[in-house]
Amino acid sequence: MATSGPSKLEQIYTQLRKVLRKYYWSRIDSDSDMTPVKEAVKYVEKACSEGLNKRDECRYAALKLLFSVLDMTNRRTVDSVEEMNDIYRAGLDLATQVWEMYEKVLDSVQKSLRGE
Amino acid sequence: MRWRRTALLIVLIIAPILLTIAAVTTVRTATSQEPRIIELIAYQFGWDPEKITVQVGETIIFRVTANDTAHGFYIDGKDIFLDVFPFQVVDTEPILFDRPGKFKIRCSLPCGPLHPFMVADLIVEPNYPFYIFIGSTMVLTVGSVLTLQKNSSSGSPMLTQDEGIDLLRLPIIGKALGRFLRWRGVYFFLVWPSLFIFMIVLLTGFFGNPMGGFNFAIAVVWILWFAAVEIMILLGGRIWCATCPLPAYGLWLTRRRTYSVREPRNELSLNKTWPKRLRNIWIPTLTFLGISLISPWLVTQPFISALLFLTLIIIAFVVHLVFGGERNFCRYICPAGAYIGYHSTYASLSVRSKDKSICKKCTTKACMRGSPRGYGCPWKLYPGGNESNTNCGLDFECLKSCPMDNMTLKLQKPGKDLTAKVRTNTSEAWMGFVRFSLVIFYEFVLLGPYFWIKDWASMGVKFGANLYTAHLLVPTAEGFVNWLKWAALTASVPLVIVPAIFFAFSWAAHRVAGGQHGATKRTFLAMTYTLAPYALFLWVAFALPLLFVSWAYPLRAFSDPFGWGWNIFGTATIPWRPLFPDLIPFVQAVLVFLGLIVAIRITHGIALRLFKAPKNATRATYIMSIFHMASTMVFIWLLMG
Numbered sequence: 001m002a003t004s005g006p007s008k009l010e011q012i013y014t015q016l017r018k019v020l021r022k023y024y025w026s027r028i029d030s031d032s033d034m035t036p037v038k039e040a041v042k043y044v045e046k047a048c049s050e051g052l053n054k055r056d057e058c059r060y061a062a063l064k065l066l067f068s069v070l071d072m073t074n075r076r077t078v079d080s081v082e083e084m085n086d087i088y089r090a091g092l093d094l095a096t097q098v099w100e101m102y103e104k105v106l107d108s109v110q111k112s113l114r115g116e
Numbered sequence: 117m118r119w120r121r122t123a124l125l126i127v128l129i130i131a132p133i134l135l136t137i138a139a140v141t142t143v144r145t146a147t148s149q150e151p152r153i154i155e156l157i158a159y160q161f162g163w164d165p166e167k168i169t170v171q172v173g174e175t176i177i178f179r180v181t182a183n184d185t186a187h188g189f190y191i192d193g194k195d196i197f198l199d200v201f202p203f204q205v206v207d208t209e210p211i212l213f214d215r216p217g218k219f220k221i222r223c224s225l226p227c228g229p230l231h232p233f234m235v236a237d238l239i240v241e242p243n244y245p246f247y248i249f250i251g252s253t254m255v256l257t258v259g260s261v262l263t264l265q266k267n268s269s270s271g272s273p274m275l276t277q278d279e280g281i282d283l284l285r286l287p288i289i290g291k292a293l294g295r296f297l298r299w300r301g302v303y304f305f306l307v308w309p310s311l312f313i314f315m316i317v318l319l320t321g322f323f324g325n326p327m328g329g330f331n332f333a334i335a336v337v338w339i340l341w342f343a344a345v346e347i348m349i350l351l352g353g354r355i356w357c358a359t360c361p362l363p364a365y366g367l368w369l370t371r372r373r374t375y376s377v378r379e380p381r382n383e384l385s386l387n388k389t390w391p392k393r394l395r396n397i398w399i400p401t402l403t404f405l406g407i408s409l410i411s412p413w414l415v416t417q418p419f420i421s422a423l424l425f426l427t428l429i430i431i432a433f434v435v436h437l438v439f440g441g442e443r444n445f446c447r448y449i450c451p452a453g454a455y456i457g458y459h460s461t462y463a464s465l466s467v468r469s470k471d472k473s474i475c476k477k478c479t480t481k482a483c484m485r486g487s488p489r490g491y492g493c494p495w496k497l498y499p500g501g502n503e504s505n506t507n508c509g510l511d512f513e514c515l516k517s518c519p520m521d522n523m524t525l526k527l528q529k530p531g532k533d534l535t536a537k538v539r540t541n542t543s544e545a546w547m548g549f550v551r552f553s554l555v556i557f558y559e560f561v562l563l564g565p566y567f568w569i570k571d572w573a574s575m576g577v578k579f580g581a582n583l584y585t586a587h588l589l590v591p592t593a594e595g596f597v598n599w600l601k602w603a604a605l606t607a608s609v610p611l612v613i614v615p616a617i618f619f620a621f622s623w624a625a626h627r628v629a630g631g632q633h634g635a636t637k638r639t640f641l642a643m644t645y646t647l648a649p650y651a652l653f654l655w656v657a658f659a660l661p662l663l664f665v666s667w668a669y670p671l672r673a674f675s676d677p678f679g680w681g682w683n684i685f686g687t688a689t690i691p692w693r694p695l696f697p698d699l700i701p702f703v704q705a706v707l708v709f710l711g712l713i714v715a716i717r718i719t720h721g722i723a724l725r726l727f728k729a730p731k732n733a734t735r736a737t738y739i740m741s742i743f744h745m746a747s748t749m750v751f752i753w754l755l756m757g
Contacts, residue, residue, distance in 0.1 A: 047380040056485065060381065063480055063487040066519055077521040081477045084519050088480045 012093045019090040020069075023083050027073045036068035040091055044098045048106075054099055061098075062091030129709050132252035133702060151175040151210040156221075156236070158187035158200055160228050162567030163221060163236035172216045172240050178208040188224030191238060193698030197224050213238075217245045218701065218756050222665070224692060226329045229416035230570060232666060237565045246756040249705050250749055256709055257745040260716040265734045280528035282470065297512045297525065300489070303358070304375040311361035314425070316677055321422020325679025331418040332677035335669035338415040343659035345456065350656055353463030354456050357509040362428050363445050366436030367494075377488060385440040390448065396543035400454030405550050405610060407451060409603045411558070412574040443494045443509055453509075458547045460505040461533040462649035462714070466526050467499060467508055467515070474522045475500030483514035483523060490517030499523060504533045506544070531649060531714065535721030540641040546611070548647035549618070553610035555654040556747070559754045563661065572602040618644065621743040629727040629736035639726055643740055646719045650744060653711025654751060657704040665694040701755045708751050715744045 006014070016037070025031045040061045047057035066087045070078065078084040156178050157164040170176055180189050182200040189198035189208065193215075200206050223234040284294040296302060313336070321333035328334035345356050368374050370385045413420045428450065435445040446453040469475045475483075483499040486492035490513040493499050497507055499514035500522070514523045561569050622640035631639055668690045673679075675688035682688065694700075719740045723733035 043379060047382075050380050050382050052380055052382055057380065059480075059485055060487070063482055063485075063519070066480070067488045070519070078519050081474055081520065085477070085479045 009097060012090075012097055016090045016094055019086050023087055024069050024073065033072070035072055036065045037094070039068045040065040040095055041098050044095050045102055048099050048102045054096075058092055058095040058099055061095035062088050065091035065094070129256070129706060129713075131255075132248050132709075133706070135248045135252075151177045153177045153179055153207075155179045155181070156189075158182045158189070158223065158234075159184050161223075161230035161234040161570060163234070163565065165236070166565040166567060167237045167239065168221075169239045169241055170213050172213060172242065175210045175212045176208075177210050180206050180208070185227050186225055187227050187234075188222075190222045190224040190694075192219045192222070192694065192700075194219075199225055213240045215698075216240045216242055217698075218243060219698065222694075226327060229328050230412060230574065231329060232416075233412075233562045233570060235563065235565055243757070245702070246752070249752050249756055252709070253712065253745055253748045253752060256712060257716065257741050257748075260713050261720075261734065261737055261741050264717065264720040264737060265730075280464075280466075280468075280526040280532070283525045283527060285524075293525070294515075298489075298516050300377070300516065301375045302512055306359040307361055307364045310359045311364055314361040318422050318426060320673075320677045320679075321418040321425070323678065324418055326418060327679060328416040328418060329669055330672070330676070330679030332673040332679075333418040333421050334416065335666075335673035337421060339662050339666050340670040343663045345452070346652070346655045346659045349456055349459045349463060349652060351463070352465040352510075353460035353505045354508060354510050355465065356456060357446060357453060358511065360446070360453075362425075362450065363432045363436065363443060365429065366433040366445070367441060367443075369433070370436045370441045371491075377486070377491060379488070381486070383441050385436065386438050387440045388438050390439050390442075390444045394448055396541070397448065397454040397458070397547055398543045399449050400451040401543060401547045401550055403449070404451035404455060404547075405554075405607060408554055408558075409606055411562075412570065441491065441494060442496050443511075446509060447495055447507055454547060455551055457506045457509075458544055458551070459648050459652040460508075461539075461645065462531050462652060462718075463505050464527045464530050465510075466505050466528050466533075467510060467512065467523060468502065468526050468528070469500050470522050470524050472501070474520055478520065478522075480519060482517045482519055486513075487517040487519065490514065492517070503536055506533070531718050531721070534645050534648060534718050535725065538638070538642045538722065538725045539645055540638055542641060545641050545644035546615070548644045548651065549614050550610040551655070552647045552651040552747075553614045554606075555651060555658050556751060556754070557606065557609060559658055559751065563658070564754065569602065572598040573606075574599075618743065621740055625723070625736035625739035628739055629723065629732040631727060631732075631736075639736075642722050642726055643719065645722060646715045646740065646744070649718055650711045650715035650747075653707050653714065657707040657711075657751070657755075660704055660707070661700050664696060664700050666692075667695060668692045704755050705752055708748055708755075712744055712748045716741050719744070 020037075021031065024036065025033065043061045043064050044058065047061070048054075066078070066084065069087055070076065078087075152170070152174060154168060154170075154176055156168075158180060159182070178189065180187075180198060180200045182202050182204065184202060186199065186201045189200060189206075190196060191211070194211055196208060196211065198206055198208055217240055219238045219240065221236040221238055223231055227234065282290075284290045284297075286293075299305075317333045317337055320331050324331045324333065328338075348355050370383045372378050372384055407414060407424070410420070414424060415421070431449060432445040435449065447457075478500065480487075481498065481500070482490075482492075484492050484497070491511075493514055494511050495507050495509045499508070500518075502508060512525075515525070560566070561573060619640050622643045623636050625643065626636045626639040629639075669692075671687045671690050675685045676682040716737065720733060720737045723736040723740075724730065727733050727736060
């Protein structure tokens with residue numbers, strides 16, 4: 001009997017947790033600080049509500065996550081290409097997912113308000 | 117090996133100067149007993165006769181008459197200033213011409229808009245400096261090709277590209293420079309001073325004294341700025357673009373920020389995409405040429421200069437509002453931006469990645485897309501992979517946005533961009549022809565003694581549209597027809613005649629180098645890039661006398677920008693006195709020689725890329741060098757002949 005694997009969202013969270021643990025929490029001695037994630041998500045919400053280009057702004061939100069990690073760990077630059085790419089990819093997946101969710105919420109609210 | 121080659125070229129450049137000094141000091145004939153009297157009529161804006169020949173050792177008295185307004189009489193190298201009032205006849209003291217060469221007779225009293233170009237040529241025969249420099253042109257050409265031939269047989273050094281000097285890694289200044297360039301306010305900081313000066317230019321242009329020499333808009337822009345930009349390109353490529361005020365308003369309004377990165381990044385713009393067909397420099401090339409058709413008005417009439425700058429700033433503003441925060445205006449419309457970019461291919465100063473492999477692996481491409489620390493490259497480049505200065509406007513956004521700090525400011529080998537790959541952009545090729553042709557043309561028209569062509573260009577004194585009374589101008593039909601002749605000549609030389617001659621040389625070079633059948637066009641377009649450094653050196657040589665001869669005008673204008681009799685810094689009354697006027701042609705000639713050497717070296721580098729085999733490349737270089745040698749001779753003739 002085939003068992004269904006983890007959902008896409010779970011995969012994204014797992015990956016993000018892994019990345020944050022490796023490159024962020026380990027440096028700040030905490031495993032619960034979500035500041036970079038919050039900043040990225042907040043940006044996605046803003047950009048989405050302004051009707052900006054999803055592709056460009058999700059990428060920007062991913063960079064927001066990356067630079068927030070740098071700021072929080074008192075660094076100006078990343079230590080390696082791997083670190084940069086890992087955080088960026090995790091941030092991009094998260095941003096895209098959040099964007100889609102936010103769009104869905106907006107859409108359903110609009111529909112509800114219109115009485116559809 | 118390399119130092120020997122450099123030493124040889126230095127000797128070849130210095131030799132004509134030493135020979136000239138030797139000729140000048142030894143060729144001194146006995147002075148004539150009786151001074152000869154030469155009658156000279158000064159008029160707006162020329163001299164009659166335009167060319168005067170005297171023998172070395174002769175003593176001359178110039179009998180000068182002014183037949184319209186007050187003029188001044190001045191000869192380069194002789195400290196004689198003479199004011200001549202209308203219909204007055206004034207004799208100079210006897211002047212001994214004990215040195216051979218060409219000297220300019222200039223008007224020393226502002227007499228109207230074309231006053232700076234009111235010159236006559238005085239040739240002191242035998243004109244040894246001219247003969248020596250013409251001979252040296254040939255020796256230098258052959259010497260340059262021979263040294264390259266020797267080198268190419270030992271492994272194509274033109275294609276070995278060194279990495280250059282990383283300026284941000286220099287001790288002491290490197291760190292500070294890096295911090296400054298990564299600071300978000302760098303553009304704001306650099307633009308404000310030039311924006312302030314630009315505002316003064318507009319105000320003085322519209323409301324100041326209509327006499328160009330007394331107006332900030334003319335004195336600062338067409339003497340100081342114009343010369344400074346040419347020199348800046350040579351030293352720092354597009355460094356002017358980093359401080360240019362023209363796009364500032366549009367850029368700031370579109371971004372809704374003066375220096376920080378706005379979030380979310382929605383621009384105040386229609387965000388249209390720049391049309392594909394216009395992604396070239398045809399518009400600025402033709403605009404630059406079009407502007408040259410009215411150059412006598414432009415560089416002498418403050419109102420017209422101000423109108424041009426206002427038009428450019430409005431266009432920049434509109435382009436930003438329609439097409440967004442990218443520098444579409446600077447890249448595809450601005451005539452200055454286009455020629456600066458074209459010549460910057462020779463420049464050393466460049467923004468490049470430190471390690472290309474990091475950029476290849478990088479998935480963020482923050483330099484191109486922007487990050488919270490910096491905008492994506494406003495010049496629409498991928499800076500991580502960029503290998504050319506042409507379209508890099510030195511905005512330094514990539515230095516800020518790169519999360520790995522992998523972008524830097526480098527000093528690379530001059531001309532590296534030109535020989536790194538074969539470039540075949542048609543619009544850039546024609547920009548090369550326009551710049552190359554116009555500098556020779558301007559040297560002939562504006563700085564030469566031939567009044568008739570100046571008169572054609574300005575619809576002239578003789579034809580009713582005297583610039584002096586420009587507000588009342590009603591050109592005669594003859595004047596307008598003459599201007600059309602000037603326009604046809606000015607346009608046809610860079611657009612058709614010079615390209616046709618250059619094509620003939622490229623075709624011959626392609627044939628002798630055994631180039632592939634049907635690839636002549638590629639050779640032609642690739643070879644046009646030899647004009648990028650060559651024309652730049654010619655422009656620097658052209659701009660130099662403006663600084664040396666007319667340096668007093670900008671200084672006066674800083675104290676009295678409107679020409680209303682102010683004296684803010686106490687420099688408004690500085691007397692006009694050219695600096696080292698008799699040395700100027702020699703400095704110019706050396707610059708032209710440097711241009712010739714560089715052009716031949718770049719030709720060889722491009723030929724190696726095109727034809728691979730060093731033997732074939734050298735053959736092609738020989739042919740193309742004839743073109744450059746002939747051009748140099750023409751320029752030397754204009755300067756000294």
